[in-house]
Amino acid sequence: MNYPSGVKRSGKTFTANSANFIDYANRGMKLEDDLNVTNQYYLDMDVACIYKKPTPIKITKVNYPSRDKATIEQAFFVTPSTTDYNGVYKGKYVDFEAKETTSLTSFPLNNIHQHQITHLQTVKKHGGIAFIIVRFTILNETYVLFEKELTYFLNHEKRKSIPIDYFRKYGFLLKDKFNPRVDYLEILDKVEVF
Amino acid sequence: MNYPSGVKRSGKTFTANSANFIDYANRGMKLEDDLNVTNQYYLDMDVACIYKKPTPIKITKVNYPSRDKATIEQAFFVTPSTTDYNGVYKGKYVDFEAKETTSLTSFPLNNIHQHQITHLQTVKKHGGIAFIIVRFTILNETYVLFEKELTYFLNHEKRKSIPIDYFRKYGFLLKDKFNPRVDYLEILDKVEVF
Numbered sequence: 001m002n003y004p005s006g007v008k009r010s011g012k013t014f015t016a017n018s019a020n021f022i023d024y025a026n027r028g029m030k031l032e033d034d035l036n037v038t039n040q041y042y043l044d045m046d047v048a049c050i051y052k053k054p055t056p057i058k059i060t061k062v063n064y065p066s067r068d069k070a071t072i073e074q075a076f077f078v079t080p081s082t083t084d085y086n087g088v089y090k091g092k093y094v095d096f097e098a099k100e101t102t103s104l105t106s107f108p109l110n111n112i113h114q115h116q117i118t119h120l121q122t123v124k125k126h127g128g129i130a131f132i133i134v135r136f137t138i139l140n141e142t143y144v145l146f147e148k149e150l151t152y153f154l155n156h157e158k159r160k161s162i163p164i165d166y167f168r169k170y171g172f173l174l175k176d177k178f179n180p181r182v183d184y185l186e187i188l189d190k191v192e193v194f
Numbered sequence: 195m196n197y198p199s200g201v202k203r204s205g206k207t208f209t210a211n212s213a214n215f216i217d218y219a220n221r222g223m224k225l226e227d228d229l230n231v232t233n234q235y236y237l238d239m240d241v242a243c244i245y246k247k248p249t250p251i252k253i254t255k256v257n258y259p260s261r262d263k264a265t266i267e268q269a270f271f272v273t274p275s276t277t278d279y280n281g282v283y284k285g286k287y288v289d290f291e292a293k294e295t296t297s298l299t300s301f302p303l304n305n306i307h308q309h310q311i312t313h314l315q316t317v318k319k320h321g322g323i324a325f326i327i328v329r330f331t332i333l334n335e336t337y338v339l340f341e342k343e344l345t346y347f348l349n350h351e352k353r354k355s356i357p358i359d360y361f362r363k364y365g366f367l368l369k370d371k372f373n374p375r376v377d378y379l380e381i382l383d384k385v386e387v388f
Contacts, residue, residue: 049316051276056248057266072251075266082245086280088289091321093282122243127285 031100031135031142031182035085038180042089048185050087050094056080082119089185093128095120096184100135106161107134109154117154120147133174133184136164143171144187225294225329225336225376229279232374236283242379244281244288250274276313283379287322289314290378294329300355301328303348311348314341327368327378330358337365338381 035052042048061074083097097120099111112132120130130147141164149170153162172187229246236242255268277291291314293305306326314324324341335358343364347356366381 043316046319049313049320049322054248054250054274055253057251057269059249070271072266072269072271075251075269077264077266080248088287088317088320088322091287092285093287093322095282119243122237123282125240126243126282128243128282128287 030137031098031133034181035098035133038182038184039085039087041180042185048087048089048094050085050089052085053080053082079113079115081115083116089129089188093123093126094188095123095128096131096133098133098135100137102137103161104136104138104164106159106163107136107167108161110160117150121151124148129188131184133182134162134167134171139164140176141167142174142182143167144174144184145171146191224331225292225327228375229292229327232376232378233279233281235374236379242281242283242288244279244283246279247274247276273307273309275309277310283323283382287317287320288382289317289322290325290327292327292329294331296331297355298330298332298358300353300357301330301361302355304354311344315345318342323382325378327376328356328361328365333358334370335361336368336376337361338368338378339365340385 032052039048039050039052042050056078057075058078059072059075061072063071063073065071083095085098086093086095088094097112097116099107101107101111120132123130124147132145132147132150133142134145135142145162145167149166150162152170153166172191174182174184174187177183226246233242233244233246236244250272251269252272253266253269255266257265257267259265277289279292280287280289282288291306291310293301295301295305314326317324318341326339326341326344327336328339329336339356339361343360344356346364347360366385368376368378368381371377
């Protein structure tokens, strides 16, 4: 297990059942899990209706052993043309992509496909609310960065990663909460999107 | 090939390359194809940004022959929790399900899952625009029926299918057009949704 420089492993003993256990192998799932719980909370509390889209795949072989039991026997992951999350909040269309990075200093832009960025820009053009949620996992800092500030960075910087200071200055820090875990709609309420 | 009673097969000879050819085996794809072309048109013409969601599946076996080449070797179709289409039009959230039926008289409600209907109701509650698009393929009539009228029918009728007369009275007929093929946004403009 490689730890990034500057981060010391805690002396604690981790077990898979411990509440403090961090499963590094499944780290990429963590923000996604938090968002799933958050979106379910929004739905249950009648706040908003936002879902994660299914992973796009190309099915190449299907077996139908019986009328209603189809088994996919071969399929491939395909590059998504849109972002992972969208839905409705107070009548408005909301659309975002969520990513994690273990970097301590910046968010590598190759984490997001070019057409996903184009998609966010298109959404904004049509009056929707578009943003990215980026979690710096080691720092435990999660930011909302709206499409406007994302596009500004892309148009004015040649760097292939967005420094964390840019998120600190132009993004919105999501506070750690019990429920909803990542309350990004709170940010939308604060900003002038409505 | 079974034809529904009341419909006579035309005397024409169909070939796969003929413009008049109707591929009965792929009939279920037809409305979906029309919608894909329509949504692409909306996107290209800067009218709206509406996509079909990927089919939800549960992956049970993946093979990684190399770092970037993952092959899904076993997966199953799962019941979708939402509808197939959503996106943004004039800032508003748009959400719908599209179905075809070969029936000449009514649209069988078992074509739509209960949680898809609930989803459309939730979308409406949050201020989104929710509807179904139903095509009667033999009659070549395609209707937009808004959530309000769908819910009204479900609350007041015990029938397990919606008669075509209900669509004719409370729905909106989509005219056959060359491009966009199924111009459902035209209906949204006509109705009091904005």
